[in-house]
Amino acid sequence: MTAANRLSAAEAIAQLGSGALTAEALTHACLARAAERNDIKAWVWLDPEQALAQARAADRAGRPGLLAGLPIGIKDIIDTSDMPTGHGSPIYQGNRPFADAACVALLRMAGATVMGKTVTTEFANRFPGATVNPHNPAYTPGGSSSGSAAAVADFQVPAGLGTQTGGSVIRPAAFCGVVGYKPSFGEFSRSGIKLQCHNLDTLGIICRSLDDLPPLRAALLAGPRHEINRRAAAPRIGLCRSPAWDRADASTQALIERSASLLAAGGARVTEVEFTAPFTDILEHHRRIANFEAARNYAYEYEQHNELVSPVLRDTVLMPGRELPLSAYVEAIEIAETFRRWLDDAFDDVDVLLTPSAAGEAPRGLGSTGDPSFNSIWTLAWTPCVTLPAGTGPNGLPLGVQLVGRRFGDAALFDAAAWVASRLAN
Amino acid sequence: MPHASNAEPHRLSAVELARRIEGGSLTAEAVVQSCLDRIKEREPVVRAWAHLDPAQALAAAQASDRSGKAGVLKGVPFGIKDIFDTADMPSGYGSPIYTGCRPSFDASAAALPRTAGAILLGKTVTTEFANRHPGPTANPHNPSYSPGGSSSGSAASVGDFMVPLAIGTQTGGSVIRPAAYCGVVGFKPSYGLFPPAGMHVNTESLDTVGAMARSVEDIALFRAALMAIPYETPAMPARPPRLALCRTMHWDRAQPEGKATLEAVAQRLRAAGAEIVDSELPPECADISEIQRRHSAYEAPRAHAPELHRHAALLSDDLLANGRIAAGRKLTTEDFHTAWRRADQARAAAAAWAGGFDAILTLPAPGQAPKGLGSTGDAIFNGLWTMLQMPCLTLPAGEGPDGMPVGIQLVARRHDDRRLLDIGLWVERHLGARA
Numbered sequence: 085m086t087a088a089n090r091l092s093a094a095e096a097i098a099q100l101g102s103g104a105l106t107a108e109a110l111t112h113a114c115l116a117r118a119a120e121r122n123d124i125k126a127w128v129w130l131d132p133e134q135a136l137a138q139a140r141a142a143d144r145a146g147r148p149g150l151l152a153g154l155p156i157g158i159k160d161i162i163d164t165s166d167m168p169t170g171h172g173s174p175i176y177q178g179n180r181p182f183a184d185a186a187c188v189a190l191l192r193m194a195g196a197t198v199m200g201k202t203v204t205t206e207f208a209n210r211f212p213g214a215t216v217n218p219h220n221p222a223y224t225p226g227g228s229s230s231g232s233a234a235a236v237a238d239f240q241v242p243a244g245l246g247t248q249t250g251g252s253v254i255r256p257a258a259f260c261g262v263v264g265y266k267p268s269f270g271e272f273s274r275s276g277i278k279l280q281c282h283n284l285d286t287l288g289i290i291c292r293s294l295d296d297l298p299p300l301r302a303a304l305l306a307g308p309r310h311e312i313n314r315r316a317a318a319p320r321i322g323l324c325r326s327p328a329w330d331r332a333d334a335s336t337q338a339l340i341e342r343s344a345s346l347l348a349a350g351g352a353r354v355t356e357v358e359f360t361a362p363f364t365d366i367l368e369h370h371r372r373i374a375n376f377e378a379a380r381n382y383a384y385e386y387e388q389h390n391e392l393v394s395p396v397l398r399d400t401v402l403m404p405g406r407e408l409p410l411s412a413y414v415e416a417i418e419i420a421e422t423f424r425r426w427l428d429d430a431f432d433d434v435d436v437l438l439t440p441s442a443a444g445e446a447p448r449g450l451g452s453t454g455d456p457s458f459n460s461i462w463t464l465a466w467t468p469c470v471t472l473p474a475g476t477g478p479n480g481l482p483l484g485v486q487l488v489g490r491r492f493g494d495a496a497l498f499d500a501a502a503w504v505a506s507r508l509a510n
Numbered sequence: 511m512p513h514a515s516n517a518e519p520h521r522l523s524a525v526e527l528a529r530r531i532e533g534g535s536l537t538a539e540a541v542v543q544s545c546l547d548r549i550k551e552r553e554p555v556v557r558a559w560a561h562l563d564p565a566q567a568l569a570a571a572q573a574s575d576r577s578g579k580a581g582v583l584k585g586v587p588f589g590i591k592d593i594f595d596t597a598d599m600p601s602g603y604g605s606p607i608y609t610g611c612r613p614s615f616d617a618s619a620a621a622l623p624r625t626a627g628a629i630l631l632g633k634t635v636t637t638e639f640a641n642r643h644p645g646p647t648a649n650p651h652n653p654s655y656s657p658g659g660s661s662s663g664s665a666a667s668v669g670d671f672m673v674p675l676a677i678g679t680q681t682g683g684s685v686i687r688p689a690a691y692c693g694v695v696g697f698k699p700s701y702g703l704f705p706p707a708g709m710h711v712n713t714e715s716l717d718t719v720g721a722m723a724r725s726v727e728d729i730a731l732f733r734a735a736l737m738a739i740p741y742e743t744p745a746m747p748a749r750p751p752r753l754a755l756c757r758t759m760h761w762d763r764a765q766p767e768g769k770a771t772l773e774a775v776a777q778r779l780r781a782a783g784a785e786i787v788d789s790e791l792p793p794e795c796a797d798i799s800e801i802q803r804r805h806s807a808y809e810a811p812r813a814h815a816p817e818l819h820r821h822a823a824l825l826s827d828d829l830l831a832n833g834r835i836a837a838g839r840k841l842t843t844e845d846f847h848t849a850w851r852r853a854d855q856a857r858a859a860a861a862a863w864a865g866g867f868d869a870i871l872t873l874p875a876p877g878q879a880p881k882g883l884g885s886t887g888d889a890i891f892n893g894l895w896t897m898l899q900m901p902c903l904t905l906p907a908g909e910g911p912d913g914m915p916v917g918i919q920l921v922a923r924r925h926d927d928r929r930l931l932d933i934g935l936w937v938e939r940h941l942g943a944r945a
Contacts, residue, residue: 279706283702
């Protein structure tokens, strides 16, 4: 029998629902794993008694709701009323929010328990936290949702919440060899999540199986659970190398080309989708929006606690963002809108885009969480994205493939991803 | 105009205050003291403030006077709607649920004016979660009338000369309508241009930080601070503007005084040389108000999950049983997608239409403020522009049958905010001095 902490969220929910598993036993198994693997440093707040108390309360209540007592890890830029929220910054040491973020409340209302807070980079930007990659501690787990990706990959919790402004859900999920999902922009409420860039920030989910996504998504939308359709016809796939292609290493380029061939051989129609001008510069427009908005949304931190902001955030994001002319920002906003319309038209001919999840394996060392280019494009596009684990690279670390769906076509993306996953597994 | 050198400081404009403080003829302390005196006299009637600690405000003013740090708003007091987080003042969001809530940081709408040297006087009354359920604020022109909402305290305090500048937010009509009801200048920028960090979420796809003042020039000054951009004074356009007179699809909801004021202003501006063209929103915008309501309803039960989870009994029926939360529970995610796509189409069509004019001349509210404090009035003339993300400016322009202020609204193509203020300056000059 599989140890409880190794069950996927969907498997655990089924067993919790049938009574084959209690929330307390599941939480206990997760906590034991977390204690045993403390050196992954995935958690910034983990109080075993607090987690167990919630699990016991769920058991006593009969494990109601879609999530039936499932423990979830919450990225530490998301407010929790009963746990500190530090935003990965010394400025917020000991910060105790008054209320839960909307996403936390929605998960609790669906019967989930909050296991603890997972490590984030400083303000979900680039200055790294302490977390290591569970596959090899000499490598980064990626960021900014570092702790959620590492904890899920290491079987310390079945699912975690992350956020993505550039590449902060999909990239760490790929680096840690798990499933990551960034929904269509505007779907998941961001109330109570530390705001970085209002045109970009997107709440996402990190888990170990595609089947985990429907119940978690339903809980976060306060809507019904749509099961993945595994009898869907082969999707029309757009091979999209994207303007970031040259940044991908040989193993990742080969993985994407090989995957495209495999999927074509499996019955999918594969065509190429190429970016045309002016969208070949789309990363520059993402950078302008990200810097301009972060420089203003982090005004309090920048102005009142400048000495406690990391030099890398201050000098490469906030200062350039302050200096960027308003007209350059507005131009980027308007080009991004044209880009979204262009992309929406491209989805008339394809169901899903196949593209790298990251430039390669996780980089060595903990100084950088890696290059977000393969993600920033799609964060700006407001399209739903899923990363699936896809073998390992030259250093034996995980690789992922990313599938991008049409905006608001999240459920169809899951169906296509299931088809792709089944063909890539063969 | 309140520029006379013997006017009490609380009656002066922000531009004039900044000039005098910089020139050394006024101190921040004297300005804040003057505002506090006015508040002490009038607050029992107007009830604009949710939090005001005179000692705290005076200490901030004294510190400003001692500091050598410059700033475009140095020493100028401002108020902020109690829907924003502040590190040194409680944030109640107009709800008993948040009694005692002390946030750990300043919203950007508080931090950036402070960086520019402004003195945060206090927190102004908001309706419950910037929604419909009213707070205690009365209209300073006549306390039997509503100040409008949801930025009730900001509009009333600026209208009553308690403070020259205040921050509000608009999801439906919560900046423009109360500003018009209280006889002040209200500005809702293009969606997303004022940083929203630290604003308690109402409806993310609509929530827009806005500003209130008593002149267009003051709005321009405040805007520069709020956006952390260089300040440039608004400039009178070289030629009289070309304006669309847009009565909107909701014209039958307008009150006689609203209609009469708009028509009279159009006449007056035409006489001053403006080209006024009757023009209505393109057909793609026909159901834009309904789309706005859908966005707002859909997000309500999701964004208010924390309150529903733990404190549902403390939510008003205006929000819960008879309000947006109940309406939102009936909407599916697919309904939300449809509404978002329709809004995208409407925005593209509206941008093409608005590009044919320097600005749109329209109503900021049906008419004068409603009598009684039970309702903050009808946002029917605001929700459409909020959903279209277009910049809006209301200017006082007349009086209703009960002597209450009636305004007009100017709207520009999205992202043409700077030009809207220039046009606003022209219109303001040609409407003539008030007060």
